[in-house]
Amino acid sequence: MAEQILLNKRDAKAKPHLEQFAPVWIVEEKVILEDEAVQFNVVFQHNEYGWVNRRYRFDGFNGVLYHKGQRILSEDEALKVQAGEPYISTVVTDIPNAYGG
Secondary structure: HHHHHHHHHHHHHHHHHHHHOOEEEEEEEEEEEHOOEEEEEEEEEEEEEEEEEEEEEEEEEOOEEEEEEEEEEEHHHHHHOOOOOOOOOOOOOOHHHHOOO
16 A cells, blocks of 8 residues: 555656656566555657666655666667567657657
8 A cells, every 4th residue: 555655646746747758668666665665667769769668766855856867779679668568658759859858
């Protein structure tokens, strides 16, 4: 129950930020209940860098989403991720107009 509440709080903070990059896939997720935090990695196509795997940490106590770095993915890695269901989907991708952050 506490884990689901924390994930819902994370979604409320992360989805508005990540929607600009949709479609977005969560590829790793670790709930850290003792810290009231969620560390997770998402994959999406960035307008400047191409396919990236970006790490975030959500601090549930303070309600803050931290960007913890990213790495560029190969096309093969991106294709494997795209086979799964996206965390955030979209009808039309608008990569050129996405915020560069």
